[in-house]
Amino acid sequence: MRYTLLALLVLSGCEAFPRVANDGDVPGSVLSGTLLAVDVDEGATTVVLMSAADNPQPPLGNGSPVSFAAIPGDQYGPAGAATLGAPFALTDVPPGDWQLNGLMDVDGNFHPGLDVLATPSCGDLSGWHLGRVDGGVPTAITLGANDYIHDLVVGPLTRIDSPDPAFTIIGPRAVGSGLTLRLDAVDVSATFADLTLDVPGPDSTDPCHAGFRFRRRDLDGNGNADTSPLLPLFEDRWPRVLFRWLGTPVDTEDGTDFDRGDVPDDVTIAAIGDPSPSATALPVPGVALDVSSLQVAWTGFGQRIEANGDSAILAGSDLPAGAWSITVITEAGQIWTMPNEAGAGLARVKQLPPPGRTSDGDARQGQWAELEP
Amino acid sequence: MPSPHPRARAALALMLVTLAGTAHAEPADDARRHFKAGLEAAAAQSYQAAVDEFLAAWEAMPHPATAFNIARSYEDMNDNQAAVLWYERFKALSPDSIDADEPLRRARLALAGSVAPVEPPAAAPAPDSVERLTALDAERTALVQRLAERGLITIAPVAPEAAPPPAEPTPPPAAAPPTVVAEDTGNSRESLQTGAYDSMIVTASRYAQDPLDSPASITVLTAEDLHRSGAVNVMDALRRVVGVDVMSMSTGVPYVGIRGFNSEMTNKVLWLIDGRPSALEFLATPFPVSLPVGMDEIDRIEITRGPGSALYGANAVTGVVNIITRRPGEGPAFQASTEGGLNSFLAASMGSSGKKGRFSYRAGAGYQQEGRFEKELAEIPADGPIVPFRVNQDLGDQRFRADLRLDATFGKKGWASLSGQYGKGFTEFYSKAALGNAGLEGEVGNVRTDLSYGPLHVRAYWQREAGVTTPWLTSVGSGRSTQANVRDDIAELEVEGAFKVITGAVTHHMQIGGDYRFKQYRAGVIGEGFEIPRLEHHASLFGQYEASFKWLQAIASLRWDRHPLIKSANTLAPRGALVFHVTKTTAIRTSVGSAYRAMNGLESYVNLDLNTTADGYFVAFQGAATSDNPGKLGPERITTAEIGVRDESSSWHKLDAAVYWNRLTDLIDIGPVQQKLGAYDADAGGYPFGVSTWTNTPAVYDAVGGEVDLSLFPVDGLDVFANVSLERIFTTDGDKHYIDGSTALAHVNAGVEYRAPFRMDFTVTGHYVSGQDWRTPSFDSRGAIAVEERPLPGRVLMVARVAGHPMKDPDLELALTLWNPLGFSDKLAFREHPDGQIVGPRLYGSVSVAF
Secondary structure, X not given: OHHHHHHHHHHHHHOOOOEEOOEOOEOOEEEEEEEEEEOOOOOOOEXXXXXXXXXXXXXXXXXXXXXXXXXXXXXXXXXXXXXXXXXXXXXXXXXXXXXXXXXXXXXXXXXXXXXXXOOOOOOOEEEEOEEXXXXXXXXXXXXXXXXXXXXXXXXXXXXXXXOOOOEEEEOOXXXXXXXXXXXXXXXXXXXXXXXXXEXXXXXXXXXXXXXXXXXXXXXXXXXXXXXXXXXXXXXXXXXXXXXXXXXXXXXXOOEEEEEOOOOOOOOEEEEEEEEEEOOOOOOOOOOEEEEOEEEXXXXXXXXXXXXXXXXXXXXXXXXXXXXXXXXXXXXXXXEEEEOOOOOXXXXXXXXOOOOOOOEOOEXXXXXXXXXXX | OOOOOHHHHHHHHHHHHHXXXXXXXXXXXXXXXXXXXXXXXHHOOOHHHHHHHHHHHHHHOOOHHHHHHHHHHHHHOOOHHHHHHHHHHHHHHOOXXXXXXXXXXXXXXXXXXXXXXXXXXXXXXXXXXHHHXXXXXXXXXXXXXXXXXXXXXXXXXXXXXXXXXXXXOOOOOOOOOOOOOOOOOOOOOOOOOOOOOOOOEOOOOOOOEOHHHOOOEEEEEEHXXXXXXXXXXXXXXXXXXXXXXXXXXXXXXXXXXXXXXXXXXXXXXXXXXXXXXXXXXXOXXXXXXXXXXXXXXXXXXXXXEOXXXXXHOOOXXXXXXXXXXXXXXXXXXXXXXXEEEOOOOEEEEEEEEEEEOOEEEEXXXXXXXXXXXXXXXXXXXXXXXXXXXXXXXXXXXXXXXXEEEEEEEEOOOEEEXXXXXXXXXXXXXEEEEOOEEEEXXXXXXXXXXXXXXXXXXXXXXXXXXXXXXXXXXXXXXXXXXXXXXXXXXXXXXXXXXXXXXXXXXXXXXEEEEEEEEEEEEEEEEOOEOOOOOEEEEEEEEEXXXXXXXXXEEEEEEEEEEXXXXXXXXXXXXXXXXXXXXXXXXXXXXXXXXXXXXXXXXXXXXXXXXXXXXXXXXXXXXEXXXXXXXXXXXXXXXXXXXXXXXXXXXXXXXXXXXXXXXXXXXXXXXXXXXXXXXXXXXXXXXXXXXXXXXXXXXXXXXXXXXXXXXXXXXXXXXXXXXXXXXXXXXXXXXXXXXXXXXXXXXXXEEEEEEEEEOOOEEEEEEEEEEOOEEEEEEEEOOOOOEEEEEEEEOOEEEEEEEEEEEEEOOOEEEEEEXXXXXXXXXXXXXXXXXXXXXXXXXXXXXXXXXXX
């Protein structure tokens, strides 16, 4: 009996070791696969951005990526092919549902650490992990503990041809019931190397010059604009315009600071804007129109989002008075925010003018919308 | 006197072989008990009882002093034939230690004068005649028969014509030379020897001394302890030692801490091989793959608990582990073993040792491999983006070693040695890489020469270690996972003198010495740095003075090191100690001292790109000497006070107990990140988020602990050990006070070893470690150091081993070992570190032969 037990022990153990790690601590899961890019002759540095499926990054939502991987351009191949592929891997991924977006930084101006650069730009390639290899919609990936998914496809990454929505506020900056802001597109360019905003940037003949690609969504093609998923009383329009509450402006020696009172820094208070082309008739639903100026109406609706993700609807006088940043998000995920908050400390290090201050007398970086009490 | 008849010579030779004991000599504790009983019986003039006890001691573990005392006791009984036999054996085993000619001559004369055959013929044969030699042969045969009847020897057949060459008798185990005469039996003959089986240690004071004289807490693991421990590497063998924590984070690299502060890449214990530092220089910690010594080549391991920088310099912060190898000429002439078992475990070794005249040698080679405890992924597709360090993801450790040592003695005071060791292999070790652990593949080689004459000893040494470290799993395109090449050369020259002077009633021991050490580091990460060697010139002076007066010893030690990156004042390491000999077998020791740990090569020179929680970000981590503020990093320091007691007042127990306080400051750890965004770095495969370097942390750690270590050997063949260590580390960090939970409060070890009369051995040991609360830092995606609380429950690691010896000559052993059986169960298996792999089980059989 003893020998049988021993033999069974030995035999049963032969195939069972080494164990496969099944504890989420050691290590996390791996999401890996292939990036596919089309309409490009050679690869460029690509970031794979991972965001939570219930709070995805623009344009699917208003969230921020929680992790990313960077793939060198020389990983793409085969040379000369119509579709280029490169491997990618995201490691130590916790369990959950995740969206993956790939961004090939063709113009080399992407940087994840700075608002002004943490956005795709016209000419880059972008794509999502889709439900089907041959198409479909961005589809979340469900991951357990210590899963190794190795056959994901992100893409195809296709060229972004919509203009970058860089803008400046023209005229009064007050927002509120019945008030609109005017946002004019302005060509700017910035790279990480010098981190200055060069004005002007590309000229109007450049297909990637600044502007707004306006569209009244009509996904069902019935000729009527779709209802906004955020506000049923409003149309579903692109670009999205969001306001975020900064606080009460306070002048300091270094520039402007924002007093948030008893609202913690990790609480976000957001409000929704309703855009329309300036001095131009609304296009037919479903048709895109590149315009150089937007009028943004204050809808009076917003949301308070706690650090733990809990949220509450805010409306009317619930929305606090003070300074509000303006963010424009295109259908391709391009983003522009005013003021450009690179962080006060970094702004000093990089000699960027902090929010509220301008460089060389240019007022564009220091602009925000103001909601009166 | 004419030479013995060839047949008599053959018979004598065979008796020597069969009486010399097995290759796996029995433990000294049983032998020591019988030896002491023999001395007591002899003092009471009960010579037959004395002979019986001495013979039992010989059976347990042969020793020259035992052979002498047997001869001496037979002489007292006027059994001159047996006396001659045993004096001859003593002379063969220990020709230089004491003059055996006089007692041998005396016994032979007595034998010649008293040889009157019990049976006819009545007339004594004339000297040198065949008849006399035949009668002598008959008497010897009768003696052999008597010993065989008592089961003390086995009689091997003698080939009638071809007398086999006399085999080298199995030399006794390593022990200090027997002390000169200490007890007088009251007649004019030489007195009995008393110095057998006394365990001597060398690490506590750099010279051989009785453990009762040691100013430090010290534990000795004998070769038998190692053999029966079931451990497959030296580190695991230390689990049974009081105050030692062994933490396996992967198969091939268990980390060892003494009196707390064990951690990944632990570096607060100094490892020595035969007194010289042995560690991977750029980590200042050894991996088993970097110790080119086979377990079967080790004579003993001395573990000193407490700081040792006063004698050994940097890095002996919480303790010293000195692996002492068998001297050439000791042990069996040839031995070989092979082991195999679960999880790809396979080991083979062979060794040879011999002596001829003034020259002796020892050579050995071995191979070992073992599977990983855990692997990250069940399967890695060959064409996927994850690239493994090794295609075979199941194997975690593989190493080959070879060594050779040649010794020569000259005169009575001098000896010289030349030795070389080589090791090659790979191993998995813990590293906070993106995809799990890291791999190290490389080789280590060293050459050493010693020259000793009288009180002077000179040692010269050179070692090279070269290899590659790389993450165990790499994601394609992640340049940060690029391999790091490392090559270090160390050359050392040490001169040491030991002097002893007696003035009146005071004995003075003085040790002085100095050394010069040259280090050359080459480490290249991501294609930079490897071709630029970093050179270091080190020097040291050390000294120890000890005064002994009656029951009191006072010891003072001091060492100064010249380290190129540390101010000299920070390298002074003093120690003071007092030892009170309450009785001859009980001693109380107290000591105070300090020690330090210098920055290792990694901390000094290697620039790394460390992961954050986001793959695309990394923190540029700089070596201290290459950072923006070189010279700012200082050594870690420890101050200690200890009191202990050691008791060996009976022949069936040993007890050691100690309480201590250690204060550690300036521990080296990851410093804060200075945010410094950078453009995409294709070589690093990511965006730099910031920079950081090593820093001395401001926290102060006060460790308070106690240890009790008890060994019992009540009857022949039975050894029982049990030890407990308790420790609490109180941490003060600014205005924060907390207990460092990474050091377990309690370690309890216990075991039983039984050597049954029917040639089987049984060993069962258990090692308990109480729960821990680790606080592990890492960089988050914002580059901040995030500290996470990670508890580990208490755990027990058990070992069971059974061995049989179906043959005595050659000594054949068949054994089966089960190590950590709880590792079979997914529910009961445990980790020893939050980031470590689940410690798996080991089940293996072994076959070994020695002759």
